[in-house]
Amino acid sequence: MFPSYWASNEADFLGINNVSSDLQLVSLWLRKAKSAVVFTGAGISTESGIPDFRSPGGVWTKYRTVYFDEFCRSAEARHEYWSQKSEAHTEFAAAVPNVGHHTIAQWEASGLIRGVITQNIDGLHQIAGSQDVLELHGTAREVSCLDCDARFPVAPFVEQFRTTNQVPLCPKCGDGRLKHATVSFGQSLPEKVFERAHHWCQEADLVISVGSSLVVYPAAGLPELAKRNRAKLVIINRDETGLDSMADMLVDGSCGEALAAIHAAL
Template sequence: MIHVSSGIKLVALWLSKAKSAVVFTGAGISTESGIPDFRSPGGVWTKYRTVYFDEFCRSAEARHEYWNQKTEAHTAFAAASPNIGHQTIAKWEQSGRVRGVITQNIDGLHQISGSKDVLELHGTAREAYCLDCDARFSIDPLVEHFRQTNEVPLCADCGEGRLKHATVSFGQMLPEKTLERAYQWCQEADLVISVGSSLVVHPAAGLPELAKRSGAKLVIINRDETGLDSMADMLIDGSCGEALAAIDAAL
Protein backbone atom coordinates (compact mmCIF):
# COMPACT_ATOMS: atom_id res chain seq x y z
CA MET A 1 0.00 0.00 0.00
CA ILE A 2 1.24 3.47 -0.93
CA HIS A 3 -0.07 6.38 1.14
CA VAL A 4 1.30 9.49 -0.58
CA SER A 5 -0.47 12.11 -2.65
CA SER A 6 2.46 12.07 -5.06
CA GLY A 7 0.98 8.81 -6.31
CA ILE A 8 -1.14 10.87 -8.71
CA LYS A 9 1.25 10.10 -11.58
CA LEU A 10 1.20 6.40 -10.81
CA VAL A 11 -2.60 6.34 -10.79
CA ALA A 12 -2.56 8.14 -14.14
CA LEU A 13 -0.22 5.46 -15.48
CA TRP A 14 -2.52 2.69 -14.23
CA LEU A 15 -5.51 4.41 -15.81
CA SER A 16 -3.73 4.86 -19.12
CA LYS A 17 -3.00 1.13 -19.27
CA ALA A 18 -6.32 -0.15 -17.88
CA LYS A 19 -8.54 -2.25 -20.13
CA SER A 20 -11.62 -2.17 -17.89
CA ALA A 21 -11.50 0.69 -15.39
CA VAL A 22 -14.50 1.56 -13.21
CA VAL A 23 -15.15 4.63 -11.05
CA PHE A 24 -17.10 4.15 -7.81
CA THR A 25 -18.49 7.31 -6.18
CA GLY A 26 -20.02 8.31 -2.86
CA ALA A 27 -21.26 11.43 -1.12
CA GLY A 28 -17.82 13.06 -0.95
CA ILE A 29 -17.78 13.99 -4.62
CA SER A 30 -21.18 15.67 -4.38
CA THR A 31 -20.51 17.64 -1.21
CA GLU A 32 -18.05 19.58 -3.38
CA SER A 33 -21.07 20.65 -5.45
CA GLY A 34 -22.81 21.94 -2.33
CA ILE A 35 -24.98 18.89 -1.68
CA PRO A 36 -24.86 18.09 2.04
CA ASP A 37 -24.06 14.63 3.32
CA PHE A 38 -27.40 13.79 4.90
CA ARG A 39 -25.66 11.59 7.49
CA SER A 40 -23.63 14.53 8.82
CA PRO A 41 -24.69 16.49 11.94
CA GLY A 42 -27.63 18.70 11.04
CA GLY A 43 -28.35 16.66 7.91
CA VAL A 44 -31.87 15.60 7.02
CA TRP A 45 -31.31 12.08 8.35
CA THR A 46 -30.27 13.42 11.77
CA LYS A 47 -33.20 15.85 12.08
CA TYR A 48 -36.09 13.51 11.38
CA ARG A 49 -37.14 9.99 12.22
CA THR A 50 -36.44 7.28 9.65
CA VAL A 51 -39.40 6.28 7.48
CA TYR A 52 -38.90 2.64 6.54
CA PHE A 53 -40.15 1.27 3.26
CA ASP A 54 -42.75 -1.07 4.73
CA GLU A 55 -44.15 1.80 6.81
CA PHE A 56 -44.29 4.04 3.73
CA CYS A 57 -46.28 1.38 1.90
CA ARG A 58 -48.95 0.92 4.57
CA SER A 59 -49.31 4.30 6.28
CA ALA A 60 -50.60 7.59 4.85
CA GLU A 61 -49.07 9.40 7.83
CA ALA A 62 -45.67 7.88 7.09
CA ARG A 63 -45.96 8.88 3.43
CA HIS A 64 -46.61 12.48 4.47
CA GLU A 65 -43.57 12.46 6.77
CA TYR A 66 -41.48 10.97 3.94
CA TRP A 67 -42.55 13.64 1.46
CA ASN A 68 -41.88 16.36 4.02
CA GLN A 69 -38.31 15.14 4.47
CA LYS A 70 -37.69 14.64 0.75
CA THR A 71 -39.09 18.07 -0.09
CA GLU A 72 -36.62 19.71 2.30
CA ALA A 73 -33.72 17.72 0.85
CA HIS A 74 -34.79 18.53 -2.71
CA THR A 75 -33.65 22.15 -2.41
CA ALA A 76 -30.00 21.08 -2.22
CA PHE A 77 -30.29 18.84 -5.29
CA ALA A 78 -32.12 21.39 -7.41
CA ALA A 79 -29.46 24.06 -6.87
CA ALA A 80 -26.43 21.83 -7.43
CA SER A 81 -24.26 21.59 -10.56
CA PRO A 82 -21.55 19.06 -11.47
CA ASN A 83 -18.04 19.93 -10.32
CA ILE A 84 -14.65 19.25 -11.85
CA GLY A 85 -14.71 15.72 -10.41
CA HIS A 86 -17.96 14.78 -12.18
CA GLN A 87 -16.73 16.45 -15.36
CA THR A 88 -13.41 14.60 -15.31
CA ILE A 89 -15.11 11.23 -14.87
CA ALA A 90 -17.48 12.01 -17.76
CA LYS A 91 -14.49 12.97 -19.90
CA TRP A 92 -12.81 9.65 -19.12
CA GLU A 93 -15.90 7.69 -20.08
CA GLN A 94 -16.34 9.60 -23.31
CA SER A 95 -12.71 8.97 -24.25
CA GLY A 96 -12.97 5.27 -23.39
CA ARG A 97 -10.65 5.38 -20.38
CA VAL A 98 -13.33 4.08 -18.01
CA ARG A 99 -16.19 1.66 -18.55
CA GLY A 100 -18.64 3.72 -16.51
CA VAL A 101 -19.63 4.88 -13.05
CA ILE A 102 -21.08 2.97 -10.12
CA THR A 103 -22.52 5.48 -7.67
CA GLN A 104 -24.11 5.53 -4.24
CA ASN A 105 -25.35 9.05 -4.96
CA ILE A 106 -28.93 9.93 -5.92
CA ASP A 107 -28.33 13.45 -7.25
CA GLY A 108 -27.95 12.72 -10.97
CA LEU A 109 -24.88 14.95 -11.30
CA HIS A 110 -22.91 12.30 -13.19
CA GLN A 111 -25.53 12.25 -15.95
CA ILE A 112 -25.79 16.04 -16.03
CA SER A 113 -22.01 16.23 -16.49
CA GLY A 114 -22.21 13.90 -19.51
CA SER A 115 -21.67 10.39 -18.13
CA LYS A 116 -23.81 7.89 -20.04
CA ASP A 117 -23.30 4.54 -18.31
CA VAL A 118 -24.13 5.20 -14.66
CA LEU A 119 -25.25 2.48 -12.28
CA GLU A 120 -27.24 4.21 -9.52
CA LEU A 121 -27.20 1.73 -6.65
CA HIS A 122 -29.54 3.81 -4.50
CA GLY A 123 -31.74 5.17 -7.29
CA THR A 124 -32.32 8.79 -8.29
CA ALA A 125 -33.90 11.71 -6.48
CA ARG A 126 -34.73 13.37 -9.80
CA GLU A 127 -37.69 11.10 -10.47
CA ALA A 128 -40.65 9.59 -8.64
CA TYR A 129 -42.35 6.32 -9.41
CA CYS A 130 -45.69 4.75 -8.58
CA LEU A 131 -45.54 1.69 -6.36
CA ASP A 132 -48.84 0.50 -7.82
CA CYS A 133 -48.44 0.92 -11.60
CA ASP A 134 -44.67 1.63 -12.04
CA ALA A 135 -45.24 4.94 -13.89
CA ARG A 136 -42.34 7.40 -13.56
CA PHE A 137 -42.45 11.19 -13.33
CA SER A 138 -40.11 14.16 -12.99
CA ILE A 139 -39.78 15.04 -9.33
CA ASP A 140 -39.90 18.85 -9.59
CA PRO A 141 -43.65 19.39 -10.11
CA LEU A 142 -44.47 16.79 -7.46
CA VAL A 143 -42.27 18.51 -4.87
CA GLU A 144 -43.87 21.84 -5.77
CA HIS A 145 -47.32 20.29 -5.34
CA PHE A 146 -46.39 19.15 -1.83
CA ARG A 147 -44.94 22.55 -0.96
CA GLN A 148 -48.08 24.36 -2.10
CA THR A 149 -50.72 22.00 -0.69
CA ASN A 150 -48.98 20.02 2.07
CA GLU A 151 -50.62 16.98 0.48
CA VAL A 152 -48.84 13.87 -0.77
CA PRO A 153 -49.19 13.73 -4.57
CA LEU A 154 -50.94 10.75 -6.15
CA CYS A 155 -50.09 9.01 -9.40
CA ALA A 156 -51.49 10.83 -12.43
CA ASP A 157 -51.54 7.61 -14.46
CA CYS A 158 -53.54 5.27 -12.25
CA GLY A 159 -55.21 7.93 -10.12
CA GLU A 160 -54.66 6.67 -6.59
CA GLY A 161 -51.19 5.10 -6.74
CA ARG A 162 -48.62 5.72 -4.02
CA LEU A 163 -45.86 7.96 -5.38
CA LYS A 164 -42.35 7.62 -3.97
CA HIS A 165 -39.03 9.12 -4.91
CA ALA A 166 -37.14 6.71 -7.17
CA THR A 167 -34.57 6.20 -4.43
CA VAL A 168 -33.90 3.19 -2.22
CA SER A 169 -35.44 3.67 1.22
CA PHE A 170 -34.37 2.05 4.46
CA GLY A 171 -35.63 -1.51 4.41
CA GLN A 172 -35.99 -1.55 0.62
CA MET A 173 -33.93 -3.82 -1.62
CA LEU A 174 -31.38 -2.30 -4.00
CA PRO A 175 -32.38 -2.55 -7.68
CA GLU A 176 -31.49 -6.12 -8.58
CA LYS A 177 -30.50 -5.62 -12.23
CA THR A 178 -28.36 -2.59 -11.39
CA LEU A 179 -26.59 -4.48 -8.62
CA GLU A 180 -25.98 -7.47 -10.92
CA ARG A 181 -24.35 -5.22 -13.53
CA ALA A 182 -22.23 -3.58 -10.83
CA TYR A 183 -21.01 -6.99 -9.63
CA GLN A 184 -20.14 -7.93 -13.21
CA TRP A 185 -18.22 -4.70 -13.82
CA CYS A 186 -16.21 -5.18 -10.62
CA GLN A 187 -15.41 -8.82 -11.35
CA GLU A 188 -14.13 -7.83 -14.80
CA ALA A 189 -12.33 -4.63 -13.74
CA ASP A 190 -8.56 -4.25 -13.70
CA LEU A 191 -8.75 -0.84 -11.96
CA VAL A 192 -11.33 0.66 -9.61
CA ILE A 193 -11.09 4.28 -8.48
CA SER A 194 -13.26 4.89 -5.41
CA VAL A 195 -14.08 8.57 -4.95
CA GLY A 196 -15.67 10.19 -1.93
CA SER A 197 -17.06 7.07 -0.29
CA SER A 198 -16.52 5.93 3.28
CA LEU A 199 -16.85 2.35 1.96
CA VAL A 200 -18.79 1.18 4.99
CA VAL A 201 -22.41 1.03 3.67
CA HIS A 202 -23.14 -2.44 2.33
CA PRO A 203 -23.77 -4.03 -0.06
CA ALA A 204 -22.46 -1.08 -2.10
CA ALA A 205 -19.15 -0.90 -0.22
CA GLY A 206 -18.49 -4.53 -1.04
CA LEU A 207 -18.14 -3.77 -4.74
CA PRO A 208 -14.63 -2.22 -4.68
CA GLU A 209 -13.61 -5.05 -2.35
CA LEU A 210 -14.93 -7.58 -4.88
CA ALA A 211 -12.91 -5.90 -7.63
CA LYS A 212 -9.75 -5.98 -5.53
CA ARG A 213 -10.24 -9.67 -4.68
CA SER A 214 -10.85 -10.35 -8.38
CA GLY A 215 -7.45 -8.91 -9.30
CA ALA A 216 -8.09 -5.20 -9.85
CA LYS A 217 -5.96 -2.37 -8.49
CA LEU A 218 -7.90 -0.27 -5.98
CA VAL A 219 -7.40 3.49 -5.69
CA ILE A 220 -9.22 5.34 -2.90
CA ILE A 221 -9.69 9.12 -3.02
CA ASN A 222 -11.32 10.49 0.13
CA ARG A 223 -10.84 13.14 2.80
CA ASP A 224 -11.22 10.66 5.66
CA GLU A 225 -10.30 7.07 6.38
CA THR A 226 -12.45 4.39 4.73
CA GLY A 227 -13.40 0.84 5.48
CA LEU A 228 -11.08 -0.49 2.78
CA ASP A 229 -7.92 1.60 3.29
CA SER A 230 -5.92 -1.49 4.24
CA MET A 231 -6.73 -3.09 0.87
CA ALA A 232 -5.93 -0.07 -1.31
CA ASP A 233 -3.04 0.04 -3.76
CA MET A 234 -3.13 3.84 -3.53
CA LEU A 235 -4.67 6.26 -1.03
CA ILE A 236 -5.11 9.91 -1.98
CA ASP A 237 -6.29 12.24 0.79
CA GLY A 238 -8.09 15.49 0.06
CA SER A 239 -10.49 17.03 -2.42
CA CYS A 240 -12.10 14.56 -4.82
CA GLY A 241 -12.34 17.07 -7.63
CA GLU A 242 -8.78 18.31 -7.26
CA ALA A 243 -7.40 14.76 -7.16
CA LEU A 244 -9.33 13.66 -10.25
CA ALA A 245 -8.30 16.79 -12.14
CA ALA A 246 -4.66 16.17 -11.17
CA ILE A 247 -4.81 12.57 -12.40
CA ASP A 248 -6.34 13.80 -15.66
CA ALA A 249 -3.60 16.40 -16.08
CA ALA A 250 -0.98 13.68 -15.57
CA LEU A 251 -2.42 11.39 -18.26
Protein backbone atom coordinates (compact mmCIF):
# COMPACT_ATOMS: atom_id res chain seq x y z
CA MET A 1 0.00 0.00 0.00
CA PHE A 2 1.09 3.55 -0.66
CA PRO A 3 1.28 6.06 2.19
CA SER A 4 -2.00 7.77 2.98
CA TYR A 5 -1.27 10.83 0.85
CA TRP A 6 -1.28 8.71 -2.32
CA ALA A 7 -4.59 8.81 -4.13
CA SER A 8 -5.91 5.73 -5.91
CA ASN A 9 -5.06 7.41 -9.20
CA GLU A 10 -1.48 8.51 -8.61
CA ALA A 11 -1.17 10.27 -11.96
CA ASP A 12 -4.21 12.48 -11.37
CA PHE A 13 -3.14 13.23 -7.81
CA LEU A 14 0.31 14.37 -8.94
CA GLY A 15 -0.95 16.25 -11.97
CA ILE A 16 0.67 13.77 -14.34
CA ASN A 17 -1.77 13.54 -17.19
CA ASN A 18 0.66 12.56 -19.91
CA VAL A 19 3.73 10.71 -18.74
CA SER A 20 6.52 11.43 -21.19
CA SER A 21 7.67 8.70 -23.52
CA ASP A 22 11.13 8.89 -21.89
CA LEU A 23 9.74 8.12 -18.44
CA GLN A 24 7.50 5.42 -19.89
CA LEU A 25 10.65 3.83 -21.32
CA VAL A 26 12.36 4.02 -17.91
CA SER A 27 9.34 2.31 -16.35
CA LEU A 28 9.64 -0.45 -18.97
CA TRP A 29 13.33 -0.91 -18.14
CA LEU A 30 12.44 -1.06 -14.45
CA ARG A 31 9.77 -3.72 -14.99
CA LYS A 32 12.15 -5.86 -17.05
CA ALA A 33 15.25 -5.44 -14.87
CA LYS A 34 16.47 -8.45 -12.95
CA SER A 35 18.81 -6.52 -10.66
CA ALA A 36 17.94 -2.82 -10.46
CA VAL A 37 19.55 -0.42 -7.99
CA VAL A 38 18.63 3.14 -7.03
CA PHE A 39 21.55 5.47 -6.23
CA THR A 40 20.66 8.71 -4.44
CA GLY A 41 22.32 12.01 -3.60
CA ALA A 42 21.47 15.32 -1.98
CA GLY A 43 18.95 16.34 -4.64
CA ILE A 44 16.26 14.00 -3.36
CA SER A 45 16.66 15.28 0.21
CA THR A 46 16.57 18.97 -0.67
CA GLU A 47 12.96 18.32 -1.68
CA SER A 48 12.35 17.39 1.98
CA GLY A 49 13.82 20.68 3.17
CA ILE A 50 17.34 19.47 3.93
CA PRO A 51 19.82 21.94 2.43
CA ASP A 52 22.62 20.76 0.21
CA PHE A 53 25.65 21.60 2.34
CA ARG A 54 27.63 22.60 -0.76
CA SER A 55 25.06 25.17 -1.89
CA PRO A 56 25.39 28.89 -1.08
CA GLY A 57 24.42 29.37 2.56
CA GLY A 58 24.97 25.70 3.34
CA VAL A 59 26.95 24.63 6.39
CA TRP A 60 30.07 23.90 4.35
CA THR A 61 30.08 27.43 2.92
CA LYS A 62 29.76 29.09 6.34
CA TYR A 63 32.32 27.13 8.34
CA ARG A 64 35.79 25.76 7.86
CA THR A 65 36.18 22.07 7.18
CA VAL A 66 37.11 19.92 10.18
CA TYR A 67 39.17 17.02 8.86
CA PHE A 68 39.03 13.63 10.52
CA ASP A 69 42.64 13.61 11.72
CA GLU A 70 42.15 17.06 13.22
CA PHE A 71 38.98 15.91 14.99
CA CYS A 72 40.89 12.98 16.47
CA ARG A 73 43.77 15.00 17.90
CA SER A 74 42.31 18.41 18.80
CA ALA A 75 39.71 19.29 21.45
CA GLU A 76 39.23 22.67 19.76
CA ALA A 77 38.47 20.97 16.43
CA ARG A 78 35.99 18.63 18.12
CA HIS A 79 34.16 21.65 19.54
CA GLU A 80 34.02 23.29 16.10
CA TYR A 81 32.75 20.04 14.61
CA TRP A 82 29.97 19.72 17.19
CA SER A 83 28.96 23.35 16.63
CA GLN A 84 28.51 22.70 12.93
CA LYS A 85 26.71 19.38 13.38
CA SER A 86 24.38 20.80 16.03
CA GLU A 87 23.29 23.53 13.62
CA ALA A 88 22.74 21.05 10.79
CA HIS A 89 20.74 18.77 13.11
CA THR A 90 17.79 21.18 13.08
CA GLU A 91 17.03 20.51 9.42
CA PHE A 92 17.55 16.76 9.79
CA ALA A 93 15.24 16.49 12.79
CA ALA A 94 12.42 18.38 11.08
CA ALA A 95 12.63 16.66 7.70
CA VAL A 96 10.22 13.96 6.56
CA PRO A 97 10.42 11.71 3.49
CA ASN A 98 8.94 13.05 0.27
CA VAL A 99 7.16 11.31 -2.58
CA GLY A 100 10.50 10.28 -4.06
CA HIS A 101 11.59 8.43 -0.92
CA HIS A 102 8.20 6.74 -0.63
CA THR A 103 8.23 5.70 -4.29
CA ILE A 104 11.65 4.09 -3.95
CA ALA A 105 10.51 2.25 -0.81
CA GLN A 106 7.48 0.96 -2.69
CA TRP A 107 9.68 -0.31 -5.52
CA GLU A 108 11.79 -2.26 -3.06
CA ALA A 109 8.72 -3.69 -1.32
CA SER A 110 7.38 -4.76 -4.72
CA GLY A 111 10.65 -6.44 -5.70
CA LEU A 112 11.39 -4.01 -8.53
CA ILE A 113 14.76 -2.95 -7.08
CA ARG A 114 17.41 -4.69 -5.05
CA GLY A 115 17.82 -1.75 -2.69
CA VAL A 116 19.21 1.76 -2.32
CA ILE A 117 22.78 3.02 -2.35
CA THR A 118 22.83 6.53 -0.92
CA GLN A 119 25.32 9.32 -0.40
CA ASN A 120 22.88 10.93 2.01
CA ILE A 121 23.21 10.82 5.79
CA ASP A 122 19.67 11.83 6.74
CA GLY A 123 18.03 8.41 7.13
CA LEU A 124 14.94 9.45 5.15
CA HIS A 125 14.99 6.31 3.02
CA GLN A 126 14.61 4.14 6.11
CA ILE A 127 11.91 6.38 7.56
CA ALA A 128 10.02 6.01 4.27
CA GLY A 129 10.18 2.23 4.60
CA SER A 130 13.23 1.18 2.58
CA GLN A 131 14.81 -1.90 4.15
CA ASP A 132 18.10 -2.47 2.34
CA VAL A 133 19.91 0.88 2.33
CA LEU A 134 23.67 1.14 1.89
CA GLU A 135 24.75 4.45 3.46
CA LEU A 136 28.10 5.22 1.83
CA HIS A 137 28.71 8.28 4.01
CA GLY A 138 27.18 6.97 7.21
CA THR A 139 24.24 8.38 9.15
CA ALA A 140 23.65 11.60 11.07
CA ARG A 141 20.93 9.84 13.07
CA GLU A 142 23.54 8.29 15.35
CA VAL A 143 26.82 9.09 17.06
CA SER A 144 29.66 6.61 17.45
CA CYS A 145 32.57 6.44 19.85
CA LEU A 146 35.94 6.40 18.14
CA ASP A 147 37.46 4.68 21.16
CA CYS A 148 35.04 1.86 22.05
CA ASP A 149 32.79 1.71 18.91
CA ALA A 150 29.57 2.21 20.91
CA ARG A 151 26.69 3.84 19.02
CA PHE A 152 23.81 5.93 20.31
CA PRO A 153 20.90 8.00 18.93
CA VAL A 154 22.16 11.48 18.16
CA ALA A 155 19.44 13.78 19.55
CA PRO A 156 20.29 13.64 23.29
CA PHE A 157 23.93 14.47 22.60
CA VAL A 158 23.07 17.42 20.36
CA GLU A 159 20.80 18.75 23.10
CA GLN A 160 23.56 18.24 25.67
CA PHE A 161 26.02 20.20 23.54
CA ARG A 162 23.54 23.02 22.96
CA THR A 163 22.85 23.25 26.69
CA THR A 164 26.39 23.02 28.02
CA ASN A 165 28.52 24.12 25.05
CA GLN A 166 30.73 21.18 25.96
CA VAL A 167 31.60 18.33 23.59
CA PRO A 168 29.84 15.21 24.95
CA LEU A 169 31.86 12.17 25.94
CA CYS A 170 30.96 8.53 25.46
CA PRO A 171 28.68 7.33 28.28
CA LYS A 172 29.85 3.74 27.81
CA CYS A 173 33.62 4.06 28.14
CA GLY A 174 33.55 7.33 30.05
CA ASP A 175 35.83 9.61 28.07
CA GLY A 176 35.67 8.35 24.49
CA ARG A 177 35.51 10.78 21.57
CA LEU A 178 31.94 10.91 20.25
CA LYS A 179 31.45 11.76 16.59
CA HIS A 180 28.43 11.63 14.33
CA ALA A 181 28.38 8.26 12.55
CA THR A 182 29.14 9.97 9.26
CA VAL A 183 32.21 9.99 7.04
CA SER A 184 34.26 13.14 7.57
CA PHE A 185 36.78 14.63 5.17
CA GLY A 186 39.89 12.48 5.31
CA GLN A 187 38.01 9.49 6.70
CA SER A 188 37.57 6.28 4.73
CA LEU A 189 34.19 5.06 3.58
CA PRO A 190 32.83 2.12 5.60
CA GLU A 191 34.60 -0.80 3.94
CA LYS A 192 31.88 -3.44 4.23
CA VAL A 193 29.18 -1.06 3.02
CA PHE A 194 31.23 -0.01 0.01
CA GLU A 195 32.03 -3.63 -0.83
CA ARG A 196 28.32 -4.51 -0.88
CA ALA A 197 27.56 -1.47 -3.03
CA HIS A 198 30.36 -2.44 -5.41
CA HIS A 199 28.94 -5.96 -5.65
CA TRP A 200 25.42 -4.67 -6.32
CA CYS A 201 26.66 -2.45 -9.14
CA GLN A 202 28.72 -5.23 -10.68
CA GLU A 203 25.57 -7.33 -10.91
CA ALA A 204 23.13 -4.55 -11.79
CA ASP A 205 21.38 -4.38 -15.14
CA LEU A 206 19.77 -1.01 -14.32
CA VAL A 207 20.91 1.87 -12.10
CA ILE A 208 18.66 4.87 -11.52
CA SER A 209 20.70 7.75 -10.12
CA VAL A 210 18.53 10.32 -8.35
CA GLY A 211 19.67 13.77 -7.21
CA SER A 212 23.42 13.17 -7.34
CA SER A 213 25.97 15.34 -9.11
CA LEU A 214 28.02 12.16 -9.67
CA VAL A 215 31.31 13.98 -9.18
CA VAL A 216 32.25 12.80 -5.66
CA TYR A 217 34.43 9.70 -5.80
CA PRO A 218 34.64 6.88 -4.94
CA ALA A 219 30.83 6.97 -4.62
CA ALA A 220 30.28 8.25 -8.17
CA GLY A 221 32.34 5.37 -9.45
CA LEU A 222 29.58 2.92 -8.56
CA PRO A 223 27.05 3.94 -11.26
CA GLU A 224 30.01 4.23 -13.61
CA LEU A 225 31.02 0.66 -12.75
CA ALA A 226 27.50 -0.58 -13.46
CA LYS A 227 27.42 1.17 -16.81
CA ARG A 228 30.81 -0.25 -17.79
CA ASN A 229 29.36 -3.67 -16.95
CA ARG A 230 26.60 -3.03 -19.51
CA ALA A 231 23.85 -1.89 -17.15
CA LYS A 232 21.47 0.81 -18.29
CA LEU A 233 22.04 4.12 -16.48
CA VAL A 234 19.21 6.59 -15.84
CA ILE A 235 20.14 9.97 -14.32
CA ILE A 236 17.48 12.15 -12.68
CA ASN A 237 18.84 15.52 -11.60
CA ARG A 238 18.16 19.23 -11.94
CA ASP A 239 21.71 20.01 -13.07
CA GLU A 240 24.37 18.42 -15.23
CA THR A 241 26.28 15.53 -13.69
CA GLY A 242 29.69 14.01 -14.11
CA LEU A 243 28.27 10.98 -15.92
CA ASP A 244 25.76 12.59 -18.30
CA SER A 245 27.72 11.42 -21.32
CA MET A 246 27.36 7.79 -20.20
CA ALA A 247 23.63 7.87 -19.43
CA ASP A 248 21.02 5.94 -21.40
CA MET A 249 18.41 8.44 -20.19
CA LEU A 250 18.71 11.93 -18.71
CA VAL A 251 15.76 13.38 -16.80
CA ASP A 252 16.05 17.07 -15.92
CA GLY A 253 13.75 18.14 -13.11
CA SER A 254 12.32 17.36 -9.71
CA CYS A 255 13.44 14.01 -8.30
CA GLY A 256 10.12 13.31 -6.60
CA GLU A 257 8.01 14.25 -9.61
CA ALA A 258 10.13 12.15 -11.97
CA LEU A 259 10.03 9.09 -9.71
CA ALA A 260 6.28 9.43 -9.23
CA ALA A 261 5.79 9.75 -12.99
CA ILE A 262 7.83 6.59 -13.61
CA HIS A 263 5.74 4.80 -11.01
CA ALA A 264 2.52 6.04 -12.60
CA ALA A 265 3.67 4.52 -15.87
CA LEU A 266 4.39 1.09 -14.38
